[in-house]
Amino acid sequence: MSAAQLAIGVSLLISVSGTLACCIALIAIKDVFGRMHYLAPITSVTMCALLTAVVIREGWSVETGKTVLVLFVLLLVNAVLTHATARAARIRLYGHWSPQTDEHIPTTQSSGPKS
Amino acid sequence: MSLWMIAAAVTLFALVPCGVAAFRGSAFERLVALEMAGVVQTILLVLLAEAFHRPATYDLAVAMAFLTFGGGLVFARFLERWL
Numbered sequence: 346m347s348a349a350q351l352a353i354g355v356s357l358l359i360s361v362s363g364t365l366a367c368c369i370a371l372i373a374i375k376d377v378f379g380r381m382h383y384l385a386p387i388t389s390v391t392m393c394a395l396l397t398a399v400v401i402r403e404g405w406s407v408e409t410g411k412t413v414l415v416l417f418v419l420l421l422v423n424a425v426l427t428h429a430t431a432r433a434a435r436i437r438l439y440g441h442w443s444p445q446t447d448e449h450i451p452t453t454q455s456s457g458p459k460s
Numbered sequence: 461m462s463l464w465m466i467a468a469a470v471t472l473f474a475l476v477p478c479g480v481a482a483f484r485g486s487a488f489e490r491l492v493a494l495e496m497a498g499v500v501q502t503i504l505l506v507l508l509a510e511a512f513h514r515p516a517t518y519d520l521a522v523a524m525a526f527l528t529f530g531g532g533l534v535f536a537r538f539l540e541r542w543l
Contacts, residue, residue, distance in 0.1 A: 350463075357467040364503060365470070368477040371496055377488040380481075384492070387499050395503060399510060408510065411518035415506055415525055419499060422529040426495060429533055433540035434488040 349401050356398035363391040377434050381427050388419040464511035471507060474500050491535050498528030 346354075367387040374380050392415070399412045436442055478500060481493035502524045509517035 354463055357463060360503070361467050361470045364474045364500060368474040368496060368500065371481045371493060372477045375485070375489075377486065377492060380489060380492045384496060384499065387496065387503075391503060395506060399506075402510070407515050408518060411515070411522060412506060415502060415518070415521050418522065418525040418529075419502060422525060423495075423499065426529055426532045426536070429536045430488065430491060430495065433536040436540050437488065 352401050353398045356394045356401070360391045360394040360398065363387065363394065367391070378431060381431055384423055384427050388423040392416045392419055462511055464507055468504055468507040468511055471500065471504050475504075487539050491532065491539060494535070495528065495532045498524065498532065502528065 364387055367383040370383045371380055374383070396409075396412050396416050400409050403409050432442055475497060478493050478497035482490050482497065484490075502521050505517065505521035505524055509515070509521060
């Protein structure tokens with residue numbers, strides 16, 4: 346097995362395992378906003394690993410160009426789609442999009458203002 | 461069977477959790493599962509195009525990526541107010 350084949354194998358392993366992990370996490374997480382977080386790694390990490398495998402196999406060709414196009418479309422489109430879904434879910438749940446003055450928004454310890 | 465074909469076959473199983481999630485929970489939880497399934501199908505089409513070594517098949521993956529966006533956006537807008 347050559348180094349190129351090994352690199353393709355590792356890239357495909359990362360891609361496939363990332364896809365499976367994100368899809369299994371979809372069942373494990375019950376909250377709709379928690380589930381949305383797993384749409385990001387599947388479009389970024391998984392697709393980048395897949396692009397790496399295609400580049401190693403094909404070099405700079407039409408196939409590589411189209412895979413780059415798919416990657417950029419998924420990156421751009423998925424961010425917009427996740428935002429639209431989160432916005433719609435929040436409006437459906439609370440009746441509004443912007444946070445209210447009396448609404449409790451949980452924050453982490455480090456991100457809060459220091460007294 | 462090439463490495464790409466094996467990767468595509470294993471990725472096909474990733475649609476099972478998406479399908480299970482699409483049958484359970486609230487409408488928005490199902491919508492997220494549908495969006496995830498669209499991304500998995502796009503990845504699957506890229507893998508199959510590379511496995512069969514047909515450049516024309518990549519166009520299906522590009523179309524699928526755009527259609528996932530359109531379909532998800534329409535569902536999100538309808539679920540927001542009307543359904």
